[in-house]
Amino acid sequence: MADQPLEPGQMVDGFTLHERLHTGGMAVLWRVTHPAHGGPLIMKVPRLKTIDDPAAIIGFEVEQMILPTLSGSHVPKFIAAGDFTAQPYIVMQHIEGDSLRPLLDSAPHPAHLIAPLMAKVALALHDLHQQHVVHLDIKPSNIMLTPQGEVVLVDFGLARGDYLPDLLAEQLRVPMGTGPYIAPEQVMRVRNDPRSDLFALGVMMYHLATGKRPFGFPKSVRGLRKRLWRDPTPPKAIRQDVPPWLQEIILRCLEVRPDRRYASAAQLAQDLQNPQTVALTERAARAYADSSLVVLRRWLRAQNPASLVSQSQAVSRQLAAAPIVMAAVDLSHEWEDLAEALRAVTRQVIAIAPEARLSCVTVLKTHRIATDSHLDEEGRNVHVQKLVALKHWARPLFAGDHPSVLEERVTCHVLEAPDPAAALLDYAQTNKVDHIVIGSRGAGSIRRYLGSVSAAVAAQAPCSVTIVRIPEDGRPLLSERVAALQPDSETEAA
Known part of the structure; x- marks a missing residue:
């Protein structure tokens, strides 16, 4: 396994490293070129010396395994990979544009901006789900928006494929995800339900509409578990200009039980593209978080994890039913x-x-x-x-x-x-x-x-x-x- 730092001008399996684009806690991104591959390329290299979390190494292996199976305009094109016996890396298409993180930093935003953008994200998720893969780490920094207005999903280190080994579940016994966005069933270590991605999208929409996170930023499993029984403050209670149809969509995505959310990302996208046809339920008019009695009932149900786990099902089966x-x-x-x-x-x-x-x-x-x-x-x-x-x-x-x-x-x-x-x-x-x-x-x-x-x-x-x-x-x-x-x-x- 290589342990020497990489430098500009160095070659790795025929790829020439040009400039370091980003250095994160888990990996370094390089702009690279190769005589046999046209177009802008990016190389992702794990930071092995600084990683003390085995999940990061396993996640890199997961991305190496899943990315080559994906295709279409909503994912980066896979080019090549190197294993841990020499120099581990993934080379993929370099997506021009920026992530959605700046939009979140400047929230809140009006509904007429949120709906069409989130519809594009939902359609990108539907395309991913149709390939029998759940992303499980949907957040603004993992969603790229190209100059042409197309949405591209990146970073598949926590993803789960129906027909591939689940390395993270096999080797770890803790919930995997990003604190503000992780779905309740993910807290219970369920990793195969596409509606988990819709929950994360609901968290994003809530933040874009209100400027606040619906569940804060919990950093412990105990903090994550609270979303099994606590519902967020309705968006209209924070910003009165949130239209009823948008609150309906957001709160439906944030339901604790997967079977009460949208049945598919395509159905969510349809409502975001046609707000005038959204069916308004009591969610749309909700002005307060649920009563203590309702919360207590949810807490009691949460003591039986099997009740939540049993409502989840694999992506292929869920799409067939919806x-x-x-x-x-x-x-x-x-x-x-x-x-x-x-x-x-x-x-x-x-x-x-x-x-x-x-x-x-x-x-x-x-x-x-x-x-x-x-x-x-x-x-x-x-x-x-x-x-x-x-x-x-x-x-x-x-x-x-x-x-x-x-x-x-x-x-x-x-x-x-x-x-x-x-x-x-x-x-x-x-x-x-x-x-x-x-x-x-x-x-x-x-x-x-x-x-x-x-x-x-x-x-x-x-x-x-x-x-x-x-x-x-x-x-x-x-x-x-x-x-x-x-x-x-x-x-x-x-």
Whole structure:
């Protein structure tokens, strides 16, 4: 194992060290180049002589193991690594930009700045979770914002992969994380639940909105355990200008029990991108921390760690239980039978996913050039009328459930666009939709020649698609799931 300090101009496995960019307590970051690798590169080298914490060394091994498995625009590209038998290092893409730490230092900030930025972070987390990895150390210094406005997650030393050994859990018996951001289940040494990252994101949003940390900066396990029974002061009690929808989102992320938080980062991002559709519960109006009686009940539950641990589950299983399903609904009166059939199939799809979020979407077609009137012949707002009709269509899907179930699991959206297929595809892409259910009006000669909305959606959708059609011959309704990006399978169900 190398024990000599590195110097500018030195070469390590073909990489030339140029300048020391940062010296932290655990590692040193160098700007490096290599003739076989273009673009800006960074080398991360652990400070072995100054590290007295075995978790730091294990964490470096974890990052060496996990980073090569990751891909996409929200993580640095892995280049190379050296093991501890010679010179340990990780070389990766150098992310231009700054971390979110300065934003936290200048908090509080208005909701219109917080929401779109945190939506980007949530989407980056969803991309990570889809690769079966939980970050488990989400904090401002581990989130980079590029000059192009893209979010990149860094530092995977505490991360956990579903299909990789958990070296930290195997070798250590203490909670791992950063004090202000660690989730309650992490305090109990649960390291596989993606909703832990959402708790940390809730802590960030709370700080950005109020200028204060919801749980302070505890430095002991005893201090960390308090969040198992103590809830934070509601943001509006600190700053009255925090809107109800933002308080609802923040406090939902900070729930002690993982099953009371958002079911996925994609569902959180959807609310941050569409604040007008956020379902407001008692959280939104909360003005005080919970009563002593509620806190006492939580404290008693916390004495049985198994009750909290049992609510957590691996990232792949959690995402499978919490897809975003989009029902593309045609509300024309002449297609009422199709709308009813679409509702029946949608009910079947969401029944198999207990934490699914249903997005009911209809398109109000506009002209490309002419100015469209927003009023009908009777002077009523067409957009509002469509929205009311869409909510009426969705209500029977959860008949018998508590009204809050409909509010938290269903959102309704009226899109205005000249091209319905393009509008639906854009919504699906932006909101990370996992499954589209869409109706087809039939197969007339004009429709076969010009193409249908459903066919265009099935051909280009970034997810699976179910097309629902009622044949002209009156045969029973059938539906067929169509795999995304497989043109040979893009056939309407008959």
